[in-house]
Amino acid sequence: MRVSVAADSKDGVAERVVSELRRRGHEVVTHGALSDEERDDWAWASELAAKDVSEGRADQAVVCCWTGTGASIAANKVAGVRAALCVDAYTADGARKWNDANVLALSLRLTSDVVLDEILDAWLAGRPSGDSADVANVSHLGEIR
Numbered sequence: 007m008r009v010s011v012a013a014d015s016k017d018g019v020a021e022r023v024v025s026e027l028r029r030r031g032h033e034v035v036t037h038g039a040l041s042d043e044e045r046d047d048w049a050w051a052s053e054l055a056a057k058d059v060s061e062g063r064a065d066q067a068v069v070c071c072w073t074g075t076g077a078s079i080a081a082n083k084v085a086g087v088r089a090a091l092c093v094d095a096y097t098a099d100g101a102r103k104w105n106d107a108n109v110l111a112l113s114l115r116l117t118s119d120v121v122l123d124e125i126l127d128a129w130l131a132g133r134p135s136g137d138s139a140d141v142a143n144v145s146h147l148g149e150i151r
């Protein structure tokens with residue numbers, strides 16, 4: 007899979023997100039503080055990663071900031087993006103299963119190395135449930151204005 011990763015800082019697990027995704031065989035595109043040329047503010051970095059998904063340059067994205075909130079808010083402004091702020095593996099599994107989330111948002115402050123690995127395991131293995139109620143809910147997200 008091709009995954010865009012954005013962060014507004016190299017603190018916390020930011021660089022580990024990149025190394026773990028690469029170790030698991032994914033192609034990674036980096037944005038914000040993880041890139042040498044780009045603006046490293048959370049709104050701009052998350053926007054670029056989310057647009058990679060929205061515009062087909064990436065299958066999924068991971069967006070990070072100190073709290074995870076700004077990164078998720080910015081990503082969710084992009085059409086077609088369903089960003090989920092995940093604090094543990096259960097939430098990541100639910101985000102994929104019930105929300106068909108395509109962008110994982112993480113807090114650089116809160117996410118430990120161990121919890122990151124668990125979140126990535128759940129996120130990468132997760133699939134949309136296909137349940138009709140979940141399909142209807144996700145479809146309705148595209149209609150909300």
Ligand SMILES: O=C(CO)[C@H](O)[C@H](O)COP(=O)(O)O
Nearest residue numbers: 048071072073074075076077
């Ligand atoms: O969590 C965040 C936004 O939701 C930011 O990472 C936090 O505000 C720190 O940003 P800065 O280093 O630019 O002050």
